[in-house]
Amino acid sequence: MKPTLPSGIKRNSYASAISRLPTIWSKDRGCPSGTVPVKRITKDDLIRQRDMAPPEPINFKDQVVGGNNNSEPIGRSYTSSYGYKRAILQTLEDPNAKFSGAGIAPKLFNPHVEGKQLSGCRIRILEGSDAVQVGWRIDPTLYGDNKTRLFIHFQTGNTHCFNTLCPGFVHVNTDLALDMPFDTLSQSGGPSWEVPMYLYRDHGTGNWWLLIGRDFASIGFWPHKIFTLLKSYASTVQWGGVVYSPPGVPGPPMGASLFPSGDATKDAYCRSITVSNEEGDSVGIVEAIRRTDNYFDYEILFKRIEVGSDSFTYGLYGGPGSSS
Numbered sequence: 500m501k502p503t504l505p506s507g508i509k510r511n512s513y514a515s516a517i518s519r520l521p522t523i524w525s526k527d528r529g530c531p532s533g534t535v536p537v538k539r540i541t542k543d544d545l546i547r548q549r550d551m552a553p554p555e556p557i558n559f560k561d562q563v564v565g566g567n568n569n570s571e572p573i574g575r576s577y578t579s580s581y582g583y584k585r586a587i588l589q590t591l592e593d594p595n596a597k598f599s600g601a602g603i604a605p606k607l608f609n610p611h612v613e614g615k616q617l618s619g620c621r622i623r624i625l626e627g628s629d630a631v632q633v634g635w636r637i638d639p640t641l642y643g644d645n646k647t648r649l650f651i652h653f654q655t656g657n658t659h660c661f662n663t664l665c666p667g668f669v670h671v672n673t674d675l676a677l678d679m680p681f682d683t684l685s686q687s688g689g690p691s692w693e694v695p696m697y698l699y700r701d702h703g704t705g706n707w708w709l710l711i712g713r714d715f716a717s718i719g720f721w722p723h724k725i726f727t728l729l730k731s732y733a734s735t736v737q738w739g740g741v742v743y744s745p746p747g748v749p750g751p752p753m754g755a756s757l758f759p760s761g762d763a764t765k766d767a768y769c770r771s772i773t774v775s776n777e778e779g780d781s782v783g784i785v786e787a788i789r790r791t792d793n794y795f796d797y798e799i800l801f802k803r804i805e806v807g808s809d810s811f812t813y814g815l816y817g818g819p820g821s822s823s
Contacts, residue, residue, distance in 0.1 A: 501717045502701040502708040540664075547640050550615060552743045553581050554652070554659040557628055584750050586799040587739030588787040588814040590774065597732035598624065600699035600775035605634060606768045607681050607692045609647045610752040612637050616744045618751045619650070620769065620816075623737045624698050624707075629729040630654045631707050631721055633696050635681060636741075646680040649694075651709060655726050668709075670719040675711065677718075687755045687765045695771070702779060705730060732777065737790075738769040739799055740816045750796055754817030759800045761815060766800075769814040784812050796821050 590596065603622040610618045619636025631653045641661060642648055651668060652661050660667050662677040670677060685692045697710040705723035710716060723730045740753040754767025763770070773781045787801050797818030804813050 502699060502706070502710075502720070503703045543643060547643060548664070551640050551661075552583075552615065552617065552745075554654050555583050555585075555623075555632075555741060555743075556581055557625060557630060557654070582743050582745055583741060584743075584753075584792040584797055585739060585741045586753060586791045586797040586816045586818065587737045587741070587789075588769070588772065588784075588799060588801055589738075589790055590736045590784070591786055591788060592735075594734060596734045597777040598734065598736055598774045599702065599732055599777060599779050600624075600697060600781075601733075601736040601738075602695065602697040602771060602773040602775075602781065603634075603738050604693045604695045604770040606754075606770070607635060607647055607684050607694065608755055608767050609637060609645070609684050610754065610756050612639065612645065612751045614745075614748065615640050616742070616748065616751040617641070618740075618742045618753055620740050620754065620767065621650075621738075622696060622698065622769070622772075624729075624733040625735040625737070626731075626733045627728040628654070628656055629726045631698055631729065633698060633709055635694075642678060647684055648678050648680050649675075651677055653721050653725070655729070667725055668719055668721055672716065672718045675716075675718055685755075685767075687757060691764065693770060699775060699779075700732065736774055738772045738814050740767065740797065740818075742797070742820065750793070750821040752818065752820045753797050756819055757817050758798050758819070759815035759817050761800055761802060763804055763813060763815065766815040767817040769816070770811050772812050772814060787814075793821075 601622055601624055605620045612618050617636055617638040619634055621632045621634025623630055623632035633651045635647050636650050637645055637647055639645055650661060653667055663670060683692050695713055697715060699708045699710055701708055706720040708720045709718040711718050742751050742753050744750050759766040772784050776782050789799050789801055791797055799814055799816040802813045802815060804811055
């Protein structure tokens with residue numbers, strides 16, 4: 500089973516002289532025909548899930564930073580955001596916007612987390628209280644280790660779910676597990692490793708598909724019937740870093756564990772950020788809102804970078820976290 504993709508979705512190139520793709524596919528030819536890789540749930544998994552963080556809030560209540568990198572954050576007060584802190588780019592606020600998908604090529608890192616903290620990078624598509632997202636994260640409560648792993652999440656009203664822990668996502672790819680670890684990771688100043696990811700609404704069925712890799716391999720889909728508002732198009736897309744820490748616990752590092760400098764060889768980034776318009780064609784982002792919950796600990800820059808004969812849009816993000 501595969502989605503119907505318009506030719507326009509492949510107009511955005513992910514090739515780059517500074518970026519490399521890790522091996523993410525199964526080395527043993529994957530699962531037998533008709534089956535998919537699914538994590539076996541253990542007793543320890545069930546015990547940890549009781550302590551999982553609440554879902555990332557739909558609304559962004561705090562610091563709003565203008566679309567150009569010289570703007571200053573508005574205000575100096577912060578709310579908890581349920582323990583979440585984010586440094587993201589967001590599409591311009593337009594209730595009439597109609598996005599049928601969005602793409603990202605996130606650079607893979609492994610920032611240090613402890614206990615119930617988490618740190619990651621994701622792309623999130625929203626319409627009202629409905630959202631789907633994909634990215635990487637280090638989440639000991641979800642996974643039981645400190646590896647950088649792929650994750651997906653959907654939210655509709657009061658219902659939400661990671662990966663395939665509950666009904667929702669229909670996994671169709673026989674080679675890739677939804678909680679797979681990324682074994683090849685980037686180091687600040689060293690080789691950059693990234694994985695292109697795309698969320699796309701099939702115009703024929705209305706289902707939201709997860710596509711991964713330069714060839715847009717079909718991983719699976721969220722059926723449109725599970726959503727209330729995402730049965731149709733999305734009006735908002737976000738790209739960037741997110742961290743979580745329980746109340747009273749310092750915020751962990753984000754991305755490369757450093758504030759972004761504007762140098763893609765050193766910074767964590769979301770590269771090749773695009774949206775798909777109502778017709779399904781990929782469109783580059785020219786303007787974006789920069790948002791951060793706490794610019795003392797985390798920051799994001801919006802920058803166009805020339806790489807050889809190509810030009811890419813970057814969200815360069817990160818931060819050391821809070822020390823106390």
